[in-house]
Amino acid sequence: MGRMMEVLYSLVFPGVLFTTAMAFWFEYIDRKVTALVQRRVGPQATGPGGLLQPLYDFLKLLGKEELASEKADRVALRVGPVLAVTLPIYGMLYIPIVSTDPPLGFSGDLLLIFLLLAFSALSVALVGYAALSPYTVLGVGRFIAQYAMYEAVFMLCLVSAALQASTLSVSGLVTYQAARGWLALYQPIGFAAALLSLLAKLEKKPFDLPHAKQEIVAGWATELSGRSLAFMRLYEDLSMTWGIALLATVYLGGPLGPGFPELGPFAGFAWFGLKTFTLSVLVALISASMARVRVYGLVKTFWERTLLLVLLQIGLAWLLR
Amino acid sequence: MSAYIKALVLGVREAFRGRITEHLSSAVSNGFARGVPILESSKCLGCGLCSRVCPPRAIKMRPAGRKVVGGREVPREEPSFDYFRCIYCGQCADVCPAKAITMDRRSPVDVVNITAPQVLILGAAPQVASFLVIAALVALVYWLSGKLAPRGRHGPSAREPFSGGVPMSSSRYRYYAVSLMAFVLFLLLAEALCFLYLLASPNAQAFAVLLLAALVIYLQGLWVSRRWAG
Numbered sequence: 197m198g199r200m201m202e203v204l205y206s207l208v209f210p211g212v213l214f215t216t217a218m219a220f221w222f223e224y225i226d227r228k229v230t231a232l233v234q235r236r237v238g239p240q241a242t243g244p245g246g247l248l249q250p251l252y253d254f255l256k257l258l259g260k261e262e263l264a265s266e267k268a269d270r271v272a273l274r275v276g277p278v279l280a281v282t283l284p285i286y287g288m289l290y291i292p293i294v295s296t297d298p299p300l301g302f303s304g305d306l307l308l309i310f311l312l313l314a315f316s317a318l319s320v321a322l323v324g325y326a327a328l329s330p331y332t333v334l335g336v337g338r339f340i341a342q343y344a345m346y347e348a349v350f351m352l353c354l355v356s357a358a359l360q361a362s363t364l365s366v367s368g369l370v371t372y373q374a375a376r377g378w379l380a381l382y383q384p385i386g387f388a389a390a391l392l393s394l395l396a397k398l399e400k401k402p403f404d405l406p407h408a409k410q411e412i413v414a415g416w417a418t419e420l421s422g423r424s425l426a427f428m429r430l431y432e433d434l435s436m437t438w439g440i441a442l443l444a445t446v447y448l449g450g451p452l453g454p455g456f457p458e459l460g461p462f463a464g465f466a467w468f469g470l471k472t473f474t475l476s477v478l479v480a481l482i483s484a485s486m487a488r489v490r491v492y493g494l495v496k497t498f499w500e501r502t503l504l505l506v507l508l509q510i511g512l513a514w515l516l517r
Numbered sequence: 518m519s520a521y522i523k524a525l526v527l528g529v530r531e532a533f534r535g536r537i538t539e540h541l542s543s544a545v546s547n548g549f550a551r552g553v554p555i556l557e558s559s560k561c562l563g564c565g566l567c568s569r570v571c572p573p574r575a576i577k578m579r580p581a582g583r584k585v586v587g588g589r590e591v592p593r594e595e596p597s598f599d600y601f602r603c604i605y606c607g608q609c610a611d612v613c614p615a616k617a618i619t620m621d622r623r624s625p626v627d628v629v630n631i632t633a634p635q636v637l638i639l640g641a642a643p644q645v646a647s648f649l650v651i652a653a654l655v656a657l658v659y660w661l662s663g664k665l666a667p668r669g670r671h672g673p674s675a676r677e678p679f680s681g682g683v684p685m686s687s688s689r690y691r692y693y694a695v696s697l698m699a700f701v702l703f704l705l706l707a708e709a710l711c712f713l714y715l716l717a718s719p720n721a722q723a724f725a726v727l728l729l730a731a732l733v734i735y736l737q738g739l740w741v742s743r744r745w746a747g
Contacts, residue, residue: 258662329678
């Protein structure tokens with residue numbers, strides 16, 4: 197029975213089916229909000245209000261021929277997209293959605309989440325370096341530089357949250373927030389910094405250097421086509437889903453809200469959905485209305501300013517503990 | 518010679534005397550097997566004796582809520598049985614001071630209940646098994662779409678990487694990637710170690726170590742970024 201539940205978790209509820217559905221939903225929100233900001237209409241034709249457009253785009257790319265360049269590293273080109281799509285879906289199994297305990301949670305799962313974040317960056321670098329051309333190399337180089345900048349900030353944000361709750365598990369963070377209220381209220385600096393580094397992680401507008409369209413074609417995705425392109429596009433949506441869910445869990449209490457334990461799992465699901473929806477609209481709004489920074493601007497934003505603020509936040513978290 | 522014939526006759530006679538082996542389901546009724554260890558969670562004290570006495574080490578103590586001891590809340594642990602590893606000897610039930618573990622007269626087959634997809638991922642931790650299941654499905658979709666996609670005829674230029682007119686030479690495209698990745702890994706490891714140290718012994722000294730490490734990494738990052746710019 198236990199094994200069957202695990203397979204069910206991995207394939208249906210917080211796993212493959214649910215997470216991909218949510219990823220397409222977030223891509224739809226992103227495209228629609230961006231269109232609204234630019235005074236266009238956005239996806240409209242497929243499904244009610246264009247809701248099925250992201251799914252249709254994914255399937256269309258899956259059905260196209262993949263033209264890999266001759267000198268490409270075949271193994272890296274195959275392993276990279278599969279790994280990139282697997283990691284965020286797997287990461288969703290450590291997010292509590294309908295109860296305060298995530299399906300696969302254990303006592304040190306926050307450290308595992310750090311590891312998964314690092315691996316998911318590695319898989320993108322793998323895909324980019326599989327086919328060398330001037331643009332992919334520039335894209336991966338910028339990607340890793342950006343990763344070096346935001347990962348320190350993001351990790352220290354999570355550390356300060358974990359420090360205040362003095363726990364290393366996601367369920368511990370949620371139970372702490374159930375007793376004391378949202379962590380975003382205690383750590384507004386940490387929340388803002390985490391949101392900023394999430395934008396950089398998702399390569400959204402102020403920080404979309406790794407695939408800057410007007411400068412380096414498509415960055416690390418220049419040589420991709422067919423199913424690999426479909427998978428890497430899906431990776432971006434899944435990564436957005438996972439990142440937003442992580443932020444909603446750590447700072448906004450995940451499934452917590454009025455009526456959560458009493459009215460059962462559906463109330464938790466509704467609160468989680470509302471919080472992630474708000475965050476995704478916020479991310480889409482920011483990315484639609486910002487201009488790209490330069491690489492040195494990246495260093496200035498993250499390393500010279502935000503990191504110092506986050507260190508201050510850690511000190512405050514230590515006092516609030 | 519006669520000894521060989523005797524042995525042969527004995528063998529044939531034994532072959533027709535019926536079987537000693539019994540069907541697993543009869544283990545419930547014949548009294549040879551003690552049954553299956555079942556935990557009654559409300560009685561368990563969390564002492565861990567069962568996991569220490571278990572011959573094949575099939576019992577792991579898992580965290581299960583909290584309990585109050587002498588007016589203070591402390592974490593409580595509970596045994597969980599790995600029925601694939603268990604030899605059903607019943608020593609855990611004998612040793613349990615609270616009689617929380619009882620040997621239920623059932624066949625082990627009823628408890629473990631193997632089905633086809635489980636055989637593949639048998640015995641793996643749930644975290645590993647879930648990862649493998651997801652990765653297998655994703656890889657299957659990737660492989661299938663590669664098989665189903667149409668294939669056209671292309672000239673040699675279709676498979677050339679897009680270089681925007683710049684002649685290709687792969688040796689010069691490296692862009693600090695390796696040194697940057699090493700820097701990030703060092704940073705993450707150092708921070709994680711300090712953080713673990715802080716959680717293990719939450720005092721001001723450990724916190725000072727964490728802050729100091731973060732500051733050193735900050736200065737090193739500034740130095741790295743200055744080197745780019747220069």
